[in-house]
Each structure stands twice: as structure tokens, then as C-alpha cells.
Amino acid sequence: MTDVAALAGVSLRTVSRVMNEDPTVSEALRAKVQDAVTQLHYKPNLTASHFRRRGGRSLVVGLLLHDVAEPFLATVHRAVQDVARAHGYDVLAASGLESPEREREAVERLIARRVEGLIITPADNDHRYLLAEQMSGTAIVFLDSPPNFLAADSVVTDNRKAAARGVRHMLDRGHRRVAYLGFGTGFGTAFYTNLNRHLGFCDALRRRRIPVTDAYVRQNLTTKLAEQATMELLTRADAPTAIFSAQPAITVGAIRALQALKQSETTALVGYDDFYGADLLVPGITVVAQDPVKVGTVAADILFRRIDGDMSPIAQHVLPSKLVQRGSGEIPLNLT
Amino acid sequence: MTDVAALAGVSLRTVSRVMNEDPTVSEALRAKVQDAVTQLHYKPNLTASHFRRRGGRSLVVGLLLHDVAEPFLATVHRAVQDVARAHGYDVLAASGLESPEREREAVERLIARRVEGLIITPADNDHRYLLAEQMSGTAIVFLDSPPNFLAADSVVTDNRKAAARGVRHMLDRGHRRVAYLGFGTGFGTAFYTNLNRHLGFCDALRRRRIPVTDAYVRQNLTTKLAEQATMELLTRADAPTAIFSAQPAITVGAIRALQALKQSETTALVGYDDFYGADLLVPGITVVAQDPVKVGTVAADILFRRIDGDMSPIAQHVLPSKLVQRGSGEIPLNLT
DNA sequence: CTGAAAGCGCTTACAG
DNA sequence: CTGAAAGCGCTTACAG
Numbered sequence: 001m002t003d004v005a006a007l008a009g010v011s012l013r014t015v016s017r018v019m020n021e022d023p024t025v026s027e028a029l030r031a032k033v034q035d036a037v038t039q040l041h042y043k044p045n046l047t048a049s050h051f052r053r054r055g056g057r058s059l060v061v062g063l064l065l066h067d068v069a070e071p072f073l074a075t076v077h078r079a080v081q082d083v084a085r086a087h088g089y090d091v092l093a094a095s096g097l098e099s100p101e102r103e104r105e106a107v108e109r110l111i112a113r114r115v116e117g118l119i120i121t122p123a124d125n126d127h128r129y130l131l132a133e134q135m136s137g138t139a140i141v142f143l144d145s146p147p148n149f150l151a152a153d154s155v156v157t158d159n160r161k162a163a164a165r166g167v168r169h170m171l172d173r174g175h176r177r178v179a180y181l182g183f184g185t186g187f188g189t190a191f192y193t194n195l196n197r198h199l200g201f202c203d204a205l206r207r208r209r210i211p212v213t214d215a216y217v218r219q220n221l222t223t224k225l226a227e228q229a230t231m232e233l234l235t236r237a238d239a240p241t242a243i244f245s246a247q248p249a250i251t252v253g254a255i256r257a258l259q260a261l262k263q264s265e266t267t268a269l270v271g272y273d274d275f276y277g278a279d280l281l282v283p284g285i286t287v288v289a290q291d292p293v294k295v296g297t298v299a300a301d302i303l304f305r306r307i308d309g310d311m312s313p314i315a316q317h318v319l320p321s322k323l324v325q326r327g328s329g330e331i332p333l334n335l336t
Numbered sequence: 337m338t339d340v341a342a343l344a345g346v347s348l349r350t351v352s353r354v355m356n357e358d359p360t361v362s363e364a365l366r367a368k369v370q371d372a373v374t375q376l377h378y379k380p381n382l383t384a385s386h387f388r389r390r391g392g393r394s395l396v397v398g399l400l401l402h403d404v405a406e407p408f409l410a411t412v413h414r415a416v417q418d419v420a421r422a423h424g425y426d427v428l429a430a431s432g433l434e435s436p437e438r439e440r441e442a443v444e445r446l447i448a449r450r451v452e453g454l455i456i457t458p459a460d461n462d463h464r465y466l467l468a469e470q471m472s473g474t475a476i477v478f479l480d481s482p483p484n485f486l487a488a489d490s491v492v493t494d495n496r497k498a499a500a501r502g503v504r505h506m507l508d509r510g511h512r513r514v515a516y517l518g519f520g521t522g523f524g525t526a527f528y529t530n531l532n533r534h535l536g537f538c539d540a541l542r543r544r545r546i547p548v549t550d551a552y553v554r555q556n557l558t559t560k561l562a563e564q565a566t567m568e569l570l571t572r573a574d575a576p577t578a579i580f581s582a583q584p585a586i587t588v589g590a591i592r593a594l595q596a597l598k599q600s601e602t603t604a605l606v607g608y609d610d611f612y613g614a615d616l617l618v619p620g621i622t623v624v625a626q627d628p629v630k631v632g633t634v635a636a637d638i639l640f641r642r643i644d645g646d647m648s649p650i651a652q653h654v655l656p657s658k659l660v661q662r663g664s665g666e667i668p669l670n671l672t
Numbered sequence: 673c674t675g676a677a678a679g680c681g682c683t684t685a686c687a688g
Numbered sequence: 689c690t691g692a693a694a695g696c697g698c699t700t701a702c703a704g
Contacts, residue, residue, distance in 0.1 A: 673704105674703105674704085675702105675703085675704080676702095676703085676704105677700100677701100677702085677703100678699100678700090678701090678702100679698100679699090679700090680697105680698090680699085680700105681696105682695100682696090683694105683695090683696085684693100684694090684695090684696105685693100685694090686691105686692095686693085686694100687690100687691085687692090687693105688689105688690085688691080688692105
């Protein structure tokens with residue numbers, strides 16, 4: 001910029017004004033500066049400019065996800081990007097939060113980059129470490145599960161109600177032996193969402209006065225383990241006739257087992273959250289699903305409202321899930 | 337940092353050394369500084385530090401993708417993130433490159449942020465606008481399709497060979513009437529990859545002395561349009577008995593049509609690139625697929641090698657695709 | 673409407 | 689081993 005000023009024969013300040021499209025610059029000077037800019041291939045340095053700017057606004061927000069490649073989160077990411085762009089912000093995303101330590105490390109990194117806001121899908125169960133940052137003015141929104149030991153906005157789904165609804169859907173069709181295939185225990189979002197989906201499962205059974213036992217409950221599953229668990233459950237004497245799966249990865253494992261056992265058409269299956277191809281399977285897979293675009297958009301909207309100075313009380317925003325009937329969940333109990 | 341120095345009673349330089357874990361600092365001073373840091377809740381400002389650092393290294397690379405939510409690209413993104421993290425870099429990703437203008441806008445933005453490297457899935461057909469940036473030292477790697485009018489590294493797939501192989505797979509099973517369902521014409525990657533896949537399709541036919549006509553070729557499809565095109569093609573008198581689909585979104589459309597016509601088990605289908613659930617369908621969908629993790633890792637490796645000063649000649653890296661047989665591509669010609 | 677100067681939070685030769 | 693000073697590329701009161 002100094003070079004531009006020198007070549008154009010004006011002061012730094014004038015160049016700065018031209019670059020920022022300040023209207024109070026005479027046309028003649030503007031032209032001279034523009035000429036110098038093109039001659040020197042000058043490109044503004046956003047880093048330097050925001051660094052110096054009032055309040056040191058970086059025009060960057062951070063997004064912490066377990067994995068940007070996970071389809072649901074990838075769609076959330078895109079939605080956040082779109083909102084950010086509309087506000088003139090860029091988004092710095094980090095993945096790989098497989099442990100509380102990794103979450104903190106990634107957060108530190110983003111804080112060091114002076115992001116103005118942070119959207120977090122938590123991997124940790126204790127967010128007091130964010131207090132100082134929050135007090136220094138950084139907006140923080142939690143996604144998928146609320147923070148612990150910290151007052152901050154969050155955007156979550158009605159995990160419990162939605163799961164109950166999915167299970168009830170199968171109970172309505174005569175099933176009484178329903179399996180629950182769950183994932184994480186442990187930390188953060190995995191713990192929170194799985195817990196609530198499991199509670200919803202229990203709610204549905206209890207409401208129908210079906211004894212809630214752990215006999216049909218399997219936790220800590222992956223795709224592979226879900227396949228094995230399903231095989232094992234379905235080959236028991238008192239095998240479940242319906243399955244509720246808490247997550248797409250697990251649903252896929254269950255489907256593999258059902259196909260191997262040739263029971264896809266006879267065992268009811270409802271999964272939590274939609275996945276690509278679910279409608280192409282035979283039967284189509286019935287799911288209770290959240291809308292990832294909505295989740296990302298709402299979270300980003302709240303974040304930018306806070307960044308813009310919104311001081312309204314902190315809130316937990318609960319988004320509804322919807323039941324998508326495709327066939328697998330409508331399979332009735334077979335009274336042979 | 338000034339505050340920390342004041343509280344610890346040392347100079348700025350000493351604080352800087354401690355923060356950067358410079359070993360030539362006495363233990364006593366280190367302890368004093370650390371105390372001050374914790375007392376003041378001091379957090380280093382990466383922006384300022386890299387801003388001042390030799391060469392103005394930002395430790396950020398930019399990643400331009402059509403859509404971070406697209407499953408293939410989301411996985412590429414994750415791979416790039418992982419490599420970047422290993423190098424101590426963050427990645428700034430931008431989506432929504434639906435036009436050459438948007439590509440340029442996004443690139444300008446990243447340049448203004450002084451990224452040290454750029455990985456681009458091009459939407460434009462003319463990359464001369466990047467020349468100045470390239471000469472100023474920014475590493476640039478193209479993904480999915482090579483640059484035009486610019487000498488830069490690229491990581492692409494053997495689109496033509498892989499498509500030919502997929503088509504040949506069906507010809508080997510007796511088919512002679514094969515349809516090609518393609519996507520973009522127009523700009524950038526969509527144009528390049530679709531063109532080469534189509535050429536591969538033609539290669540395979542020609543090698544078997546099957547006349548290459550446009551009768552079974554449909555371009556510019558989306559999922560919806562692919563479904564319609566497939567319906568239309570299969571209800572003709574001389575309907576094709578095999579289908580080659582150039583992209584997952586299109587493959588899904590074709591599958592819908594095949595299911596609606598109850599011809600999933602009788603019409604051969606091979607798709608380009610794998611997709612979630614392809615192995616769960618009945619029949620499973622045979623695909624020629626690239627490995628997105630590999631694509632992202634290779635591109636990032638090259639980028640960081642360039643950032644680290646590698647001056648070896650610019651190269652086009654061609655990654656192999658593999659044929660994944662799952663059933664749909666092995667359906668033989670039915671000689672009724 | 674424009675120029676000269678200070679300063680954002682750091683790092684880095686330069687002395688000592 | 690450490691301090692005082694300059695400066696990265698900008699913006700912003702302060703004068704004129």
C-alpha cells in the first residue's frame with residue numbers, strides 16, 4: 001500500500017479510503033490510485049486491515065465439528081458458510097474432535113486466530129474453559145447438545161420426543177419386542193444425543209405399559225458392531241420384531257444384518273436421522289429426521305445476531321424432527 | 337502481551353520468547369511470565385504473530401470446492417484438513433462456486449486473507465487471473481480438473497480410462513445398446529470430467545466396433561432429469577439394455593426409474609463414483625470409483641511440498657479409479 | 673477533501 | 689541471556 005501511495009503521489013490515508021470505497025474522495029485522486037493499484041498488482045491484505053480495525057474484528061467465525069466429512073455435519077457446514085458469507089464472514093472449520101482434549105486444542109487454535117464467534121458440536125462435558133473467552137466478547141453457540149457448566153446459546157433437536165415418536169410408530173403396528181441400537185456413551189454430543197434418544201425409546205415403551213428391560217438394548221455400536229448385534233438379537237428365541245436405530249451409521253449395520261437374514265421385509269426398522277439412499281432401499285427406510293440445513297442456518301443466525309450485539313437472554317433452541325415413512329417402519333407385527 | 341511484560345517485569349521480547357518456547361530463556365523468567373499469562377488470561381494472537389513473522393506466513397491454506405456438503409468433496413475436505421493440521425496449518429474452505437464469477441470472488445477473498453496455498457476445484461475455464469498470485473509465491477493445486485492457461489499442479493482421476501472400463505464391463509456381458517447419462521457441460525470441472533467420461537464411454541464402444549451414436553446419450557442431467565431420461569430411454573422400442581451413469585446424483589435418478597419400471601434386476605447399471613448406500617441396494621450398484629481420501633491427501637501433500645519450497649517441475653497427478661462389482665453391473669444381456 | 677503520525681499485537685535484527 | 693527499538697500493512701483520530 002505504501003508503494004501504491006508513492007506511485008500515485010498521495011498519502012497512505014487516501015489509498016486506504018479508495019480501497020474502502022469511501023465516498024469522500026475526489027474522482028481525480030481515486031483514478032490515480034486505481035491506476036497505481038493495477039500497475040503494481042496490489043491486493044489488499046484483509047488480515048492487516050482487520051487487525052488494525054476498530055475492535056480488531058477478524059470477520060472470521062470458527063466451526064468445530066466432529067468430522068466435516070460426516071454427511072449430516074457437512075450439510076450443516078454448508079448452511080453455516082452460506083449465512084457467514086451473507087454477513088461478509090469466512091468460516092474456519094476444524095474436525096477430529098474425538099476427545100475432550102482435541103476439542104480444547106481446536107478451540108485454542110481458533111481463539112488464537114481471533115474468531116469472532118464459535119459454533120461447537122461438543123466433544124467435552126465441561127465448558128468452563130470457555131468462560132474467559134465468552135466474557136471477552138466471543139459469541140458461542142452449541143450445536144447438537146447444550147453446554148455444561150457454561151451459559152451459552154444452543155441449537156438442539158427434540159431427540160427424546162422424536163425417538164419416542166419413532167418407536168411409537170412401530171408399537172402402533174403391534175410390535176412389543178423392540179430393540180434399541182445406540183452409539184456413544186462417554187463424552188459430549190454422542191453421550192447427550194444417544195442418552196436422550198434412549199430415554200425417548202423408554203418413554204414410548206412405558207406409555208404402552210411394556211416393561212422396559214435392557215435385554216434388547218445395545219450401546220456403543222459402530223456399523224460393524226450394529227450388524228453383529230442385530231444378527232445376535234434376531235437369532236434369539238424371543239427375538240425382537242422391531243428395531244429402533246439411533247444413528248445412520250448404525251441403521252446401515254442393522255440393514256446389512258436384516259438383508260443377510262432375509263428379514264428386511266418382516267422386521268420393522270426405524271432409524272434416527274436420514275441418510276443418502278434410504279429411500280432407494282427395498283423396503284425404504286423409515287426415519288425420524290432433523291433438517292441439517294435448518295440446524296446450521298439457525299445456529300449461524302443466532303451466532304451473527306450475538307456478534308451484532310444482541311443481548312437477549314441465552315436460549316436453547318429446540319428444532320423439531322419429522323417422521324418420514326418409507327416402508328421399513330410400517331411393517332406390522334407378523335402374527336403367525 | 338504488553339500487559340504481561342509489565343506484570344512480569346520483563347521486556348516484550350522475553351514474553352515473546354516464552355510464548356514461542358524458545359529454549360534460551362532462563363527458568364526463572366519463564367516462570368514469572370507464565371504466572372503473568374495465567375493471571376491476565378492472556379491468549380496469544382496468531383494473526384498478529386504471523387502478520388509480523390518473516391515472510392508474513394499466515395499458516396492458512398484455502399480450499400475452494402463447489403460444495404462442502406457434497407459427500408465426495410466433504411471427504412476430500414477432511415483429508416485436506418488432516419494434512420494441514422499435521423503441518424500446523426488451518427484451512428479456510430469456500431463453497432458455492434456455481435459460476436466462474438463466484439470462483440474468482442472466492443479466490444480474491446482467500447488471497448486477501450493471505451493464504452499460503454490454494455486448492456481449487458475449478459468452476460472457471462480460464463485461470464490466467466491467478467498468474468500474478470502464483471508468481472507472488474502462493475502455491476496452487478487444482479483438483480478434479482487441470483487448470484487452463486496456467487501452469488500449475490493438478491490432481492485428477494483417469495476419468496476416460498475408468499469410464500471405458502466401466503462400460504467395457506457391461507459390453508463383456510453381451511450388452512450392445514448402452515446409454516450414457518451425463519451431467520454438466522458448460523464450465524470448469526463439470527465440463528472436464530463429464531467430457532472425459534463421455535470420451536471413455538465412446539472409446540469402449542468403438543473398441544468393440546459398436547457404432548457410437550447420440551441416440552442413447554443424455555447430457556445436462558440432474559437426479560430428477562436422469563430419472564425421466566431413463567424412463568424415456570427404457571420404454572423405447574429399441575431400449576438400451578445397459579446404462580452408464582457419470583455421477584452419483586445421476587445414478588440415483590437412474591435407479592429410481594429402474595425401480596419404478598421393475599427393471600433393476602434386468603438392466604445393467606454402472607455408475608461413476610461411489611455413494612453411500614450403494615452396497616445396500618438390491619442389486620448392489622457396481623461403480624468405478626475414485627478414492628476421495630486419496631485425492632485430498634495427495635493434493636494437500638503436493639501443496640505443502642510447494643509451500644515448503646519444492647521447485648520440481650509442475651505435474652499432473654493422475655489417480656486410478658477402481659471397479660467395484662456389486663451386482664448391477666454384472667447383469668448379463670437377456671437373450672429372450 | 674487530504675496529509676502526517678500514531679498504533680493494532682506481535683517478531684526480529686541490533687546491542688549489551 | 690535479555691532489553692530497547694523498529695516495523696509488518698493497514699486504519700484512524702488529529703490537524704489543516
